[in-house]
Amino acid sequence: MPELPEVETVRLGLVPALEGQVIKEVTVRRRDLRLPVPLDFEDRVRGFTVLSLRRRSKYVLVELETKETIIIHLGMSGRIRIEQGNPGEPDKHDHIELITESRQCIRFGDPRRFGFVDIIPAGAVETYPSLAKLGPEPLGDDFTAQFLCDRLRNKTTSMKAALMDQRLVAGLGNIYVNEALFRAGISPQKQAGKLTKAKAGLLVDVIKKVLLEAIESGGSSLKDHRRTDGELGYFQHSFQVYGREGEPCQQCGSAQIQRIVQQGRSTFYCSSCQQ
Known part of the structure; x- marks a missing residue:
């Protein structure tokens, strides 16, 4: 998707x-x-x-x-x-x-x-069923370390599952959650409620950076995505973990990228770099 x-x-x-x-x-x-x-x-x-x-x-x-x-x-x-x-x-x-x-x-x-x-009709956007319960935009000013900490407090779900929840933050999907958690050094299996304020700040910054880089690259074309002019996006060439199961980690070089399944979706991560 x-x-x-x-x-x-x-x-x-x-x-x-x-x-x-x-x-x-x-x-x-x-x-x-x-x-x-x-x-x-x-x-x-x-x-x-x-x-x-x-x-x-x-x-x-x-x-x-x-x-x-x-x-x-x-x-x-x-x-x-x-x-x-x-x-x-x-x-x-x-x-x-x-x-x-x-x-x-x-x-x-x-x-x-x-x-x-x-x-x-006019004035119905905010109450439209698909939009009404969405969280803040990850590139917006409302998505901050304090906001993330407050929303994750006492949550026992995994970090991966939390970030995929559109009620927490809107628009994130499997590819960019995988990439952001890797860059932030956070395990996708980490209990969300245990995220520190410092790590939350790092994660927010990384999410914004990954998304902006992907937009600059025209998105990721894995199967169906094309730009409106028919050209492919090319952020897929910048993936550090997504789809790289069994390959050496580009950061530590000593561990291989692993794949697990969370909530029916593939998760890719480095067990050495992500804690």
Whole structure:
């Protein structure tokens, strides 16, 4: 599933194509996505100007001049690509198409249909079911060492599980939690409530750094992720533990990267460097 850096990369690609543009044409080829595309979606989007695009966790939010908001979630295999001028024939799995007044064609495709595109009334973003219980953004000012310590106090769950909880912090996923815990020298199996204030400060800084590096690299392209121009992200070439089971640790050189399963997801770590 695309994580925060991949979704932010998509948002950044959409900004020059959509922001300030009037959406002249809307085509919905298939409505039965994870959430059905509203029957009046076309009428609520066509002819209106896009005011801004922002991201909340793993969701792209497109605000229209009507104050309604289009919410886009890529699911497991969703992609958004932008085509200029006269677009070619849509792909088999291109379900939604927007064309702007400057002839930018934005296509949402999703072979597995675990993603969705919805539109909600003005003022309903904060109470939207998928967004209402999310924690703070990890790149925001509210995500601090003190906040992390307060939220982890007395928790008996593992550090890996805690950071994957979207109610604690929004947008982190398996790849970047693995990488951040390694860089911070924290075992993914460590009891979350035992994290010290010093380690919490280090972890917060590392999480922000890893995410920013990944965004700068266009995200990680392991299977489905592509930027809006069709190019691959390349942060996967910077992985220090993720997917490196059995390889020598790049930091200590003496231990091999191990893999365990936590909550049904693969965890990669160095037992020597992470305590």
